[in-house]
Amino acid sequence: MAVAATNTLEQVDWENPEQIGLWQDAWQRFRRNPIAVIGLIIVAIITLSAIFARIVFAFHLPFLPDYLAQDPANADLGFFSKGHILGSDYLGRDMLSRLLYGAGISLTIGVLTQVIYLVIGAAIGLTSGYLGGRADNLLMRFVDVWYAFPDLLFLLVVVSVFGASLFTIFFAIGLIYWVDLARLIRGQVLSIKEKEYVEGARAAGSSPMKIILRHLVPNSLGPVIVALTFGIPRAIFLEATLSFLGAGIVPPTPSWGVMIHDGYESIFAHPVEVLLPAVAIAITMLSFSFIGDGLRDSLDPRMRR
Amino acid sequence: MAVAKGAPARGALLSIRLPRTRGATLAFYVVRRIFWMIPVLLFVITITFVLMHLAPGSPWDRGGGRQLSPAVVANLNNKYGLDKPIWQQFLIYVWNVAHFDFGLSYQYINQTVTSVLLESWGATFTVGVLAFILIVPAGIGLGVIAALRQNTWVDFLCVGFSTFGAAVPNFVIGILLIIIFSVELYQVTGGNVFLPPGGFGFDDHLILPVITLAVLPIAYIARLARSSTLDVLRQDYVRTAWAKGLRERLVVMRHVLKNSLIPVVTALGPTFAFLITGSVIVETVFAIPGIGRSFVVAVSSRDYPMILATTILYSVLIAVANLIVDLLYTVIDPRVRLS
Numbered sequence: 098m099a100v101a102a103t104n105t106l107e108q109v110d111w112e113n114p115e116q117i118g119l120w121q122d123a124w125q126r127f128r129r130n131p132i133a134v135i136g137l138i139i140v141a142i143i144t145l146s147a148i149f150a151r152i153v154f155a156f157h158l159p160f161l162p163d164y165l166a167q168d169p170a171n172a173d174l175g176f177f178s179k180g181h182i183l184g185s186d187y188l189g190r191d192m193l194s195r196l197l198y199g200a201g202i203s204l205t206i207g208v209l210t211q212v213i214y215l216v217i218g219a220a221i222g223l224t225s226g227y228l229g230g231r232a233d234n235l236l237m238r239f240v241d242v243w244y245a246f247p248d249l250l251f252l253l254v255v256v257s258v259f260g261a262s263l264f265t266i267f268f269a270i271g272l273i274y275w276v277d278l279a280r281l282i283r284g285q286v287l288s289i290k291e292k293e294y295v296e297g298a299r300a301a302g303s304s305p306m307k308i309i310l311r312h313l314v315p316n317s318l319g320p321v322i323v324a325l326t327f328g329i330p331r332a333i334f335l336e337a338t339l340s341f342l343g344a345g346i347v348p349p350t351p352s353w354g355v356m357i358h359d360g361y362e363s364i365f366a367h368p369v370e371v372l373l374p375a376v377a378i379a380i381t382m383l384s385f386s387f388i389g390d391g392l393r394d395s396l397d398p399r400m401r402r
Numbered sequence: 403m404a405v406a407k408g409a410p411a412r413g414a415l416l417s418i419r420l421p422r423t424r425g426a427t428l429a430f431y432v433v434r435r436i437f438w439m440i441p442v443l444l445f446v447i448t449i450t451f452v453l454m455h456l457a458p459g460s461p462w463d464r465g466g467g468r469q470l471s472p473a474v475v476a477n478l479n480n481k482y483g484l485d486k487p488i489w490q491q492f493l494i495y496v497w498n499v500a501h502f503d504f505g506l507s508y509q510y511i512n513q514t515v516t517s518v519l520l521e522s523w524g525a526t527f528t529v530g531v532l533a534f535i536l537i538v539p540a541g542i543g544l545g546v547i548a549a550l551r552q553n554t555w556v557d558f559l560c561v562g563f564s565t566f567g568a569a570v571p572n573f574v575i576g577i578l579l580i581i582i583f584s585v586e587l588y589q590v591t592g593g594n595v596f597l598p599p600g601g602f603g604f605d606d607h608l609i610l611p612v613i614t615l616a617v618l619p620i621a622y623i624a625r626l627a628r629s630s631t632l633d634v635l636r637q638d639y640v641r642t643a644w645a646k647g648l649r650e651r652l653v654v655m656r657h658v659l660k661n662s663l664i665p666v667v668t669a670l671g672p673t674f675a676f677l678i679t680g681s682v683i684v685e686t687v688f689a690i691p692g693i694g695r696s697f698v699v700a701v702s703s704r705d706y707p708m709i710l711a712t713t714i715l716y717s718v719l720i721a722v723a724n725l726i727v728d729l730l731y732t733v734i735d736p737r738v739r740l741s
Binding site: 246247248249250251253255258363368372376378379385390 | 439441442445446450453454456535564566568569570571573574578580581584585586606610611675678679682683686698701702704709712713716717720721724
């Protein structure tokens with residue numbers, strides 16, 4: 098191998114250069130970023146154990162105690178108690194089961210809200226960026242006004258008006274934050290549609306729909322994926338905040354925010370009941386933002402070798 | 403509108419060209435921005451108003467089996483004007499707001515919303531201002547020091563802090579701080595830094611809430627300051643300054659900071675928005691009797707006038723903060739022109 102290392106120049110076949118696509122290249126660079134890989138591994142572990150827990154609860158398998166089963170005789174147990182590895186809360190419910198159930202809620206909300214963002218944001222961002230003119234102007238005025246809105250207050254009002262449920266929370270978060278994505282996509286489209294290859298396609302008689310699907314969508318995908326990755330921890334954060342403020346997921350369903358809300362009353366006596374979900378939220382959000390940072394670095398074409 | 407490269411273009415509603423001097427341009431610009439707030443506020447009021455009245459039930463619903471009698475409900479509706487058609491209620495409300503009358507609160511008997519807000523204003527303002535005083539030097543300091551010592555342990559520490567601070571929600575940070583300083587270190591701190599159930603005092607009770615509120619903006623500003631300082635450090639004029647043999651302090655103060663802090667000023671707008679949404683969370687975590695806390699209570703008890711007034715107040719604050727930031731930008735960077 099030492100010989101190969103000294104003669105790398107001669108090994109390159111200049112007639113047939115190695116073809117690496119954007120995605121392959123991005124993956125290679127992502128893989129070389131240890132922090133991003135750690136984030137990905139942690140998210141994978143959380144996802145798998147959340148799915149495992151849901152299966153256990155659905156079929157009443159004996160691996161985990163039920164997340165709703167109360168047992169006042171065994172309330173406020175510490176770590177490694179009999180039958181409760183992470184202890185139990187003030188009603189004697191198993192902490193590990195509740196954490197894992199909550200992981201499912203957080204991940205579902207994190208990912209599904211991104212679907213809502215993407216659908217609304219892409220539709221409006223693409224049309225306004227592509228059409229320009231009056232439609233574009235209207236959207237941008239709307240975005241201006243929207244940014245003047247104190248978002249958390251609005252979210253609280255929407256959720257309290259429509260009644261707290263998983264669906265309302267998706268709906269409310271999606272409704273408020275699609276604007277960011279629409280603006281991002283519009284910006285991408287505005288810069289891409291001036292490129293020569295789009296002009297070429299138009300000159301060759303491609304329909305607007307074909308130009309959008311063939312050229313605009315694939316070329317603006319990178320930043321959009323990064324934005325969506327950062328959107329996941331934000332949605333998780335918003336759900337936890339709403340639940341913590343008492344406006345989100347309704348107890349006894351154990352989302353992490355609800356667990357913090359519940360345990361907060363007895364923070365002096367049993368800080369662990371608050372600490373566990375708090376740490377879970379922190380780790381999950383950190384992991385997603387590590388992945389986001391890694392993706393941003395690896396999807397940026399300027400960073401390509 | 404102050405237009406800088408990379409800054410989002412906002413405003414630019416009217417394009418009448420009147421004034422010639424710089425002072426007149428500025429005055430005209432400020433007036434235009436203030437008028438632009440009116441449609442924004444109308445939009446905010448309309449959306450919030452419609453949403454609240456879409457809700458099934460009424461503010462007089464009580465949990466459990468004990469409901470108010472229909473006669474009482476009718477009286478209450480009459481007193482607060484809820485018996486009129488919704489469009490009339492809306493017009494009356496907008497008319498009153500234009501006269502700075504925000505109506506009576508539903509939950510505090512015979513108190514106007516204005517008086518409730520004035521009562522809780524002090525706590526929110528104190529925490530917010532203290533946090534702001536902490537944020538600007540801490541954020542800029544961390545960012546600039548990290549950039550000057552790039553790729554040393556100081557840099558890694560600062561980057562680590564700003565990653566953590568930006569990713570971890572502030573109520574989690576608040577709770578971690580309470581657990582560390584008020585629960586685990588109770589013997590050392592005497593629990594004093596956490597609010598006991600007795601009440602909120604303007605003393606060392608402020609330490610933890612202010613830090614909690616400040617972490618996210620500090621992280622945000624530190625990140626920005628670091629990358630802009632790194633950019634400036636690579637500029638030719640900085641290399642010239644070094645080559646002239648200037649002392650480090652002189653290079654940093656006179657050549658680097660002066661230019662690297664310009665983009666940081668734009669971050670002050672979002673910082674203000676962070677402080678406002680943060681106030682809702684931090685005041686709940688630390689049981690501070692401020693506006694954010696009273697908003698959460700108002701939402702759960704459907705105190706329509708309180709909800710509307712708080713939303714309006716916060717929207718105005720954000721708009722004014724953005725205006726100040728834009729003006730500040732033109733003062734700091736003479737290349738920026740108002741349009």
